[in-house]
Amino acid sequence: MKHLPLPVFSLFVIALPLILSNNYYLMALNIAALNVVIVIGLNLLMGYAGQISLGHAAFFGLGAYLSAILTTTCGFPVWPTIPAAMAITAVVAYLIGIPTLKLEGHYLVMATLGFNVIVYIVMIQLSAVTGGPSGFAGIPRLQIGGFAFDSDLKIYYLFWAVAILVLILSLNLIHSRAGRAMAALSHNEIAARCTGIDTETYKVKIFVISAALASLAGSLYAHYISFISPGSFSIFFSLQAVTMVLVGGMGSVWGSLFGAILLSLLPEVLHSVKEYNVLVYGFILMAVLMFFPRGLFPAGRSFCIAMIRKKT
Amino acid sequence: MISPADPHMDTAVLEAKNITVRFEGLEALSRLSFAISPRRIVSIIGPNGAGKTTLLNAITGVYPIHAGEILFQGKSISGLKPFQIAALGITRSFQQAQLFMNMTVLENVMVGMHSRTTSGFFKGMLRLPSERKEERIISAQSRDILDEFGLISKAADMAGHISILDQRRLEIARAMAARPKILLLDEPAAGLTIREMEAMADLILGLREKGQTIILVEHNMRLVMAISDHLIVLHHGVKIGEGRPEDIQKNRQVIEAYLGKKV
Numbered sequence: 001m002k003h004l005p006l007p008v009f010s011l012f013v014i015a016l017p018l019i020l021s022n023n024y025y026l027m028a029l030n031i032a033a034l035n036v037v038i039v040i041g042l043n044l045l046m047g048y049a050g051q052i053s054l055g056h057a058a059f060f061g062l063g064a065y066l067s068a069i070l071t072t073t074c075g076f077p078v079w080p081t082i083p084a085a086m087a088i089t090a091v092v093a094y095l096i097g098i099p100t101l102k103l104e105g106h107y108l109v110m111a112t113l114g115f116n117v118i119v120y121i122v123m124i125q126l127s128a129v130t131g132g133p134s135g136f137a138g139i140p141r142l143q144i145g146g147f148a149f150d151s152d153l154k155i156y157y158l159f160w161a162v163a164i165l166v167l168i169l170s171l172n173l174i175h176s177r178a179g180r181a182m183a184a185l186s187h188n189e190i191a192a193r194c195t196g197i198d199t200e201t202y203k204v205k206i207f208v209i210s211a212a213l214a215s216l217a218g219s220l221y222a223h224y225i226s227f228i229s230p231g232s233f234s235i236f237f238s239l240q241a242v243t244m245v246l247v248g249g250m251g252s253v254w255g256s257l258f259g260a261i262l263l264s265l266l267p268e269v270l271h272s273v274k275e276y277n278v279l280v281y282g283f284i285l286m287a288v289l290m291f292f293p294r295g296l297f298p299a300g301r302s303f304c305i306a307m308i309r310k311k312t
Numbered sequence: 313m314i315s316p317a318d319p320h321m322d323t324a325v326l327e328a329k330n331i332t333v334r335f336e337g338l339e340a341l342s343r344l345s346f347a348i349s350p351r352r353i354v355s356i357i358g359p360n361g362a363g364k365t366t367l368l369n370a371i372t373g374v375y376p377i378h379a380g381e382i383l384f385q386g387k388s389i390s391g392l393k394p395f396q397i398a399a400l401g402i403t404r405s406f407q408q409a410q411l412f413m414n415m416t417v418l419e420n421v422m423v424g425m426h427s428r429t430t431s432g433f434f435k436g437m438l439r440l441p442s443e444r445k446e447e448r449i450i451s452a453q454s455r456d457i458l459d460e461f462g463l464i465s466k467a468a469d470m471a472g473h474i475s476i477l478d479q480r481r482l483e484i485a486r487a488m489a490a491r492p493k494i495l496l497l498d499e500p501a502a503g504l505t506i507r508e509m510e511a512m513a514d515l516i517l518g519l520r521e522k523g524q525t526i527i528l529v530e531h532n533m534r535l536v537m538a539i540s541d542h543l544i545v546l547h548h549g550v551k552i553g554e555g556r557p558e559d560i561q562k563n564r565q566v567i568e569a570y571l572g573k574k575v
Contacts, residue, residue, distance in 0.1 A: 169437040176436025176443060177422075177429055177450075183413045184423045191410035194372050196398035196490060197425030205433060251414070 005254065006168065013160045017153055025268070026152040030224065033159035034217040034262035039244045039260040041213030044170060045267020046242070046252030050189075051101065054238045055112025059118035059211040061233030062089045062292060063218025065107055068136045068228055069129060071255040082219040086212045093211030094204065098125035101203040108207070116235050123230035135229030142223045155224055162220065163257075166213060170253045182206060186251070231283050247288050258297045319364070322439045324383075326371070326402075326494055331380035331390075333363075333549075335372050337440050340366040341447045341549040343380065348527060353520050354539070355528040359569065364529040365407060367546070367559055368496050372404055373397045375477075388520070399427035401493035405500060409479040417463055417482055420471050421454040421527035424489030456487060461485040461515070478509045480551075481515065494525045499546035501532050537561070 020026060042056050066085035070076045076084075086273060098113055100107040123130050142158065144150040149155050172181045185192040185199040193199050222228050241265070248259020266284065268276035292299040324347035333341040341363045341405050356364045369375040371382060373394040373518035381390040389397055403424070412420050429450055436441040458464045461481050462564060466474050480500055487495055500516065501509045509532065517539055520526060530536050536543070536557070545562045553566040560566055 064522075075503035122471050157508075172439050173433065174448070176370045177426065177431045178433045178436045180415065180419055181416055184426075185418075187412045187414045188410050190374065191406065191412070192393075193406055194398055194406075194487065195423055196395050197423075198393075198395045209433065226434070270396065289351055 006164075006171075010164055013164065014157075017156055019123065023152050028158050028268045030152060030155050030159050031221075033156075033163040034221050034259050035241070035244065035264045036257050037217040037220075037261040038214045038241050040249065040257045041164055041210040042241050042249070042262040043245045043250065043256040044173070045210040046245050048174070048179070048186050049203045050108065050186040051108045051203060051207065052242065053112040053207070053210065053268045054109055054242065055096075055116040055234045056214045056241045057115040057235065057237035058112070058213070059089050059093065059214035060218040060221070060237065061123065061230075061277040062092065062120055063215030064222040064228045064233065065123065065130055065136065065218075066215070067222045068139045070141050071223075072136070072138055077143075078142060078223060085219050086215045089215035090208045096238075097204040097207040101207060101281065104201050105254045110127075112238075116238055120227050120230055120234050124209075124235065130230075131220055133230060135208075135227055136222075137227045139222050139226045139228065142220075143225060149224075149301065157226075158222060162216070165310060167253065174253060178202075183251075185276075193305075195228065212222065213294070220250050221288070243285060247296055249297040249299075252295060252297050255295050255297030259295065262296070318519065323386075324348055325385060326527075327383040328371075329380050329383065331370060331392065332378050333366055333375055334378050339549050340555050341370065341546075344546075344549070344551055345380075346544050346551065346554065348525065349566040350525045351523045352522065352541040352543045353516065353526045353528055353539055354544065355530060355540040356394070356544050356546060357530070357533070357536055359459050360551075361548070362546040364546055364550075365498055365551040368404060368527070368529060371397075371496065372402060395427070398490060398492075401490070402568060403487035403492040403494075404496035405487055405498055407479070407498045408500065409476075409483045411471040411486070412481055415471055416467065417469050417471055417474065418451070418454055418458065418467040420482055420486050421457050421489045424486035425450045425454065427490055435463075457485050457489055477504060477511065480512065482503070484515065485517075486521070487521045488524075492524075494527060495519065496527045496529075498529045499526070499531060501530060501535050509535060514563055 030100070037054060038060060045051055045053055064083045066088055067081050070081045070084065072080050089202050092150065096111050097108070098110040138299060149158055169262055179201055181192070182196045184195065185197055185202055189199055244259040244263045245256060247263060248257070249255030266281060268275060270280050288296055323426065326348040328344055328346050329342055329395060330343045330345055332343055334341060344367070348386040355369060358364055366375060370377050373396070374387070377390050384400060384402065390401065412423060415423070429446055431443040431446050441480050452501045454465060455467065460469050461484070463478060463482060463485065466478065474482065484500065486499065497516070501512050506511060513535055515525060516528070528536070528540065540557050543557055544551060545560060545566045552569055553560055553563045557565070
């Protein structure tokens with residue numbers, strides 16, 4: 001029972017393209033898979049380290065631009081560049097995390113917010129390297145040997161394999177010693193410290209892992225779309241990622257998956273209401289946060305459990 | 313467990329030398345010295361604001377010490393962080409049980425074993441065989457501890473859903489899971505009924521029987537007098553008396569400062 005959701009979800013992901021005729025939906029689902037990677041990483045930070053990052057768009061952007069520059073400008077091969085970009089992003093996150101996470105309170109929010117603004121400005125101003133406001137084009141596509149990920153369908157299976165892998169690793173993590181330590185420090189930091197948990201180091205590690213996951217999504221994004229511009233990496237995307245965590249449910253890995261998919265696809269569904277779509281989108285968010293403050297996924301699960309108990 | 317050759321057998325396991333803790337100029341503890349012998353229940357008593365909980369916080373590194381030093385097994389632990397002190401072998405309970413309410417009873421005890429185990433992020437994510445093995449071992453050991461504390465039937469319950477007495481028990485179980493050299497208990501009987509208090513007294517005495525060194529902060533004098541081997545009396549952050557319970561009851565200064573109101 002405990003291990004059932006994962007294979008069921010995986011089968012659903014594998015089967016879904018068979019019933020989807022439209023390539024446009026595939027593209028939306030591909031972006032959703034990348035959002036899942038970012039949001040699960042961000043939720044480890046928010047739900048387990050009790051810290052908020054408003055700079056995940058910047059880490060996402062670092063991954064994308066590092067991939068773009070290293071492969072296109074410097075001529076490095078694509079696959080080794082992705083972990084290299086993750087490593088560089090991790091170092092940057094470490095340098096931000098060390099001074100801010102040692103302080104009590106929410107200094108990380110301010111630091112990451114500022115960082116995102118700086119990264120955004122650099123992307124625009126350093127046009128010789130980044131292409132400036134008009135963006136960076138001609139980023140090589142992903143391929144393995146002779147096999148090119150040249151269609152949305154191939155990318156779909158690659159991205160969702162990555163997303164499900166991140167999901168599995170995160171589920172493993174939260175049920176391990178490190179995961180329990182994270183849950184402990186998010187719930188009661190003093191008690192966690194007096195139980196022998198090095199809370200400062202844990203927070204920094206989670207932040208670094210979280211940033212590296214955003215970088216991974218950024219690299220994949222760059223090699224998929226093959227064109228990137230600063231607009232995708234502004235503070236607004238950081239806010240969107242935080243919203244996805246909140247809607248899905250803080251501290252719930254499955255909730256992050258759910259929240260990321262829902263909010264990635266919602267704008268596509270809302271195209272039918274045309275000019276009102278932003279209004280409806282905002283209204284749905286407000287309703288969710290007002291009526292399900294713990295997030296949709298935990299609320300839905302409690303509801304299902306209650307229904308099952310009623311029947312038996 | 314402790315061989316006769318153990319150098320700490322009868323010497324102090326914990327020693328405070330002239331420790332002073334200040335809060336914005338006020339001395340919560342001033343030039344306090346004492347020594348704790350192993351395998352005893354040593355109670356810290358005194359009126360409200362005497363500095364009892366401050367002392368526990370100073371020992372566990374939650375509050376910094378401004379002067380003096382604390383020696384644990386002969387080595388200074390002043391300036392160490394709480395997690396380092398816990399890992400060395402000093403764990404505690406809190407005045408109001410500080411459990412991890414977002415976890416089960418079993419998981420709370422498993423967290424208590426944190427400093428005795430090693431698996432990190434990488435092993436946890438990949439479920440490496442060594443990590444699986446460690447999980448199995450600490451899960452089994454945690455069940456044994458829950459059994460010992462009479463909580464095994466509640467292993468899968470959320471920590472917030474068990475009774476106050478059980479929460480207190482669980483907090484002590486979590487602290488004991490680290491196999492501490494010294495267990496600090498901060499008012500373990502506060503808010504308990506008389507019957508529950510007796511159960512708590514039995515539990516604490518049971519731990520001492522097994523050789524556990526315990527430092528107890530407790531308001532309830534009946535409990536303190538019944539189970540303590542040694543008392544340290546604080547008043548306004550200063551030690552005003554020390555000795556066996558029966559001696560303390562006769563100490564005039566102590567009676568005036570503290571017991572006087574009741575006797």
